[in-house]
Amino acid sequence: MNVFDDPDNPDGDACRGDKWVGPGRTDTQVQLVISLALGLSAFLAFCILRPRWKSLYAARKRHSDPLLHLPALPDSLFGWIPTLYHITEQQVLSSAGLDAYVFLAFFKMSMRLFGALFVFAAFVLEPINRRFVDSRTHDPSGPQSFLFRQYATYRSYEHASPFDESDGPDQDPDSSFNRNMGHLWSYLVFTYFFTGLTLYFMDRETSKVIQVRQDYLGTQSTVTDRTFRLSGIPRELRTEAAIKDLVERLEIGKVESVTLCRNWRQLDRLVEQRQTVLAKLENSWSAYLARKPGDRAGGESNGDSGLGNDETEVPGGPDEEAGESERLLRGSSARRFAERERPQTRFWYGFLHLQSRKTDAIDYYSEKLRQLDDKILAARKKSYEPADLAFVTMDSIAACQMAIQALIDPHPGRLLTKPAPAPSDIVWKNTYAPRLSRRIRSWTVTVFVAVLTIVWLVPLAFLASALSICTIDKFLPSFGEWLRAHEITRSLVQTGLPTLVVSLLNIAVPYLYDYLSYHQGMLSQGDIALSAVSKNFFFTFFNIFLIFTVFNAVTSIFDVLRNSLKDTTYIAYTLARKIEELSVFYTNFIMLQGLGLFPFRLLEFGSVAQYPLLRLAARTPRERAALARPPPFCYGFYLPTALLVFILCLVYSALPGGFLVLGLGLAYFSLGYFTYKYQLLYAMDQPQHATGGAWRIVCYRVVLGLVVFQLTMSGYLALRKAFTVALLVAPLFVATLWYGWDFRKRVEPLTRFISLRSIRRAAGPPEGGDRESESAVSEEGGVAGPEERRRRGVFRRGSTVDEDREKGLRFVNPSLVMPLEQPWIYQDPPPPLVESEVDEVAAPPGFDGPESSGRGYETPPRGAPGASSNSSSSVSLGDTHVWRD
Known part of the structure; x- marks a missing residue:
């Protein structure tokens, strides 16, 4: 049921031309008004309530160490904004930690990237579109659009035999060298240019993140940095003395302590x-x-009632x-x-x-x-049966890293070493669970997520088609006529309501996947957080993006797959066609997420709405004290939606009208950067300790977005019969895949481990003063000068957030x-x-x-x-x- 079905076929399910009322400019205007109204009201409410409810909006600041050196925000209505803006990256790193720095680095990179893409799309590519592209391409309200005519030609060959050489779209004349269609080459140029620009910004930010991570972890000294996780321990080595003797015989360093996990279930x-x-x-x-x-009777007088007074x-x-x-x-x-x-x-x-x-x-x-x-x-x-897992603490970080990055045992699956999570981050009940049990739980959750993905197809595919005027005319013709007479209401029903429902799904579904990640058997909260990010992105990308674009309905999935087997370019054609058809929907989605919902996240609307109920339900002092704690900041709830918006901005960047999506994307990431910067520094706490591991997830999703962008542009050019131009996108597609493979070999290890050259001893923490990290070796292998030391140095305040958090902790089950x-x-x-x-x-x-x-x-x-x-x-x-x- 879409605009590209043949309107001359009265027996089909297509919307006829006199019935179709597609999303247009009015829908975007209505969504803009709604988003601004929601966003401005929430932002003003936050500015008014912030100085009055500091127990909520400054919870982390009130409960954190005063040595964090976070500036106090003024109590004026808008005076806090300049102060927050001037907080540097080094202050973020020092006060919020490495995970917060990496999370905000993605938003800052996106701001710079889409700012540059917006300039080229608005001032170079858009004038070309206005000059050469038929104006009917931008009018999806009419079924006789240029894109409809091009796709109708292709669709007439859909069910033709793939072996019939006398018939098919390949027999159409190639318009790549048609002088009247010469502007199509500009799409190829900008596809290459935008891909190169994206990889450049990502590569530059990756180098910066890696350098900061190596400096940050290499200059601190915590028990976690000196501890590695040893798994697959054979039964004859399941004693502390045997493990210590084994590691020390490797001659990589001295073992300080060994914690052998045991079956502490009872x-x-x-x-x-x-x-x-x-x-x-x-x-x-x-x-x-x-x-x-x-x-x-005979009770006390009023003056001596005692318990009648409030204070008693x-x-x-x-x-x-x-x-x-x-x-x-x-x-x-x-x-x-x-x-x-x-x-x-x-x-x-x-x-x-x-x-x-x-x-x-x-x-x-x-x-x-x-x-x-x-x-x-x-x-x-009591003494308990030992498990096959142990935490080994070495006397130095270098010895620990050598153990982590080396193979210890020649047998597969035995004596495997990995970085240890922080002691407070460990899920101890999973440390003594058998490896087979953890694997079964992991595969069970994976299969359940796959089944759940198919289950989500039904409501999402229904949503993708049920609110169109075509469907309403079929089942509620009188209501369809009334909507056609009221343009604003029709815009709300056809475009605003699906956008709102999808946004609410993005808020609600992550709770389910976070619960599933927790029960998957992982050993640390950091691993659980990264797993939740992956699961929630999979839902966001597959169920919201692919279902709304390529498949559109459950019954269409099998048609798409069957036609793809006949013609490998079918998915590219379908993707390009549906991407352009749904441009208004995704534009409104980004608009609502950025302009409308970010201020509500800043307002912490859920916490504010629940607080009166939680306050009434809190009967004990312990429960009332829990209400004053900073709420946790869960990356799995926020990062997947941002990654989807990033992919959408890439996909629409070179299409006609893409500058509008890029402008909204720039606004989304700008508002998101300041929203999350405030929450991470002042309002919310981060219980996870992932040492910046979210960056590799970000980079792989950016590469995925580039692949989708290139497939879309190739299909878009092929729909205009520019087959040669469309084919020239293939080398770029291969190069992007190679970059992703090379990233795994070249960069990913540096996001997991600490290089030995980055490990530096501190110059000794002077009492009451800051500690400066020193490195005697420069990048080129010579002696590092003062300028390079300043460039590579990390802002220090005597200790890092991780050092403060892990002070006095040991790798011991808290129950003991x-x-x-x-x-x-x-x-x-x-x-x-x-x-x-x-x-x-x-x-x-x-x-x-x-x-x-x-x-x-x-x-x-x-x-x-x-x-x-x-x-x-x-x-x-x-x-x-x-x-x-």
Whole structure:
């Protein structure tokens, strides 16, 4: 159902010429108004709310180290913009880390590239189009357009036999050397020129990113930089001493420590259960303290009600602990707290847990917490079966890099070395999972994503065709007539609504793929983040770009594939035809993403909308403290859409009217750069530690975009019967593929490892001052001068973000060493328990209770906060009872 179907065929499914109302200039104008209205309103709201809600819009700045040297943003309406603009790349690297630098480098490269392409497309190529291209080519509203006539000629040969040499489009005269069609050669020239310009900008930015990465990682000294991951360990080597002896016999350096992963599943489950019980206990305390005491006869006077005051009734009020002690001394606390109704919970016991009864919730969960603490302490002393994975920490970065970049064992799959993730980045439950189990999970997720990709075809293909006037006329003719009479409403239905739905899919679907990536069995959060980027881009590119262009509908997929087997150029023809047909759709898509939705991301509309609900749902101090933490910045949610916009800008760059798409692309990446720069520096935190690995993903997707661009231009020229010109795109296509292959061999290793020449010892951190990195060797192998040292130096503030983040960390499963947290009941967090304290009295913080002869988490005595009004009772938890006197 498209404009290129034969309008003279009344029996076909095509839209007739008198019924077709295609997207035109009005659709773009309506979308521009909508995007500007959404964007300006969100931007102004952000400027007004930013100085008022610093706990949200400056969350990272408020919780970060003051040594980050980030400038304070003015509280004026627009005064923060110049300050943010003047923050340099070195400050971004120093305060946000390497991953943030690489992410913003892609946006900065795109700004420069599309700025240059826009100049050539607008001032060189567009005048050629206006002078030589038939004006009817730009009018998709009429089925008798120039492109329709050219494609109709080709379409008449679609079902011809591929062996019939007397018939087919190849018999048409080649217009490549027609003087009236000479302007088509300009498309070939600009295809080569734009491809070369793209590769030049990408290669230059790649060199810069690699140099910064090597300098950044080569001058810092963290436990991660000195540690490598050793997998495929045979059973006879699964001891710390054997692994240490093996590595040291390689004579690459001295082993500082070895962490052999073991099957800690039982311990990790106990820790997870403890977190659940701890949350339930804190909720019980919050429910108890939130209840007002009953009013008994002979109660206190109004002036001595105590809990009627705000400062004592609400947990966390001012001077709460002092007020509590004073009331206890007065002797009035016992009566008031005894009048509170204690929360109850139901627990199941007996054969198959078929019996149940209610009991005091605070006592029940306190006893369960005490029992779990005993089990955890006992589990920490057990020995566990070793796994085939270990983390080996060397005494130097150079020794670690030599181990990573070398083959250790001659047998396949044994003693494989890879860079180790940061200790805080490790998903420990996957370290002791068998390799076969991880592979099965990985392939299961991969197959599920492939099946899900096919499932997405149904709603997306329906969306691609259901909102056209043709479909509406077929099923709702009266509504179609009404839309034809109201131009703006028709534009909203036919173009604005699909654009909005696709944009919402781009926001919602990444959550699903992020969940799938997490359950794929990867060992680090950084690997999970990169996997989420790949999966989400696959969805964005395949389901949104290819389905909307090449296939258009589910039933068309098999037709396209069948015709492609007959004629290898069919996909290029179809791609060029549909790309030009959907130019308005993709123009509106880029416009909405850049002008309309980026300000909403700056506003953090989702966090703002959810905050009141989350604030009401947060009952415990721990939950309320979690609301103040900076939200995580997930690259998999934002990078795939930016890569799709990059590809769209490339594809439309040399087509008629491509300067408009390039201008919108320039606006998209400019707004995106400042939006994400603000969020990465001031508002959001990055839990991942991928050491800039997203750059290789970016480069491969740029090469893919160039391939699609060249196929589109070749098909576009072939549709105009310029077969010779179209064929001359082939060498460029081959050269681009070769560049991608060469990138993998030449550049990719430098995005994974640290070169030995980049490893430099620091000049020693002077107290209170910055540390300068030194390198005695220059690029050419001679002695590096001061100018080269300044050029290669990385802005230092004594330590990098990674060094601060990993200070004091070790490659140890947190379940083995982390302190056991006490219930957080009042405003200030309680100190964690150490092992020696678990066997002692651990009364809930915030009140003073007498000593007790029991163990574990004792409930307060009668008359204190949380005391039961009953004289005595017991809670049965298997073989253990806790008694209250």
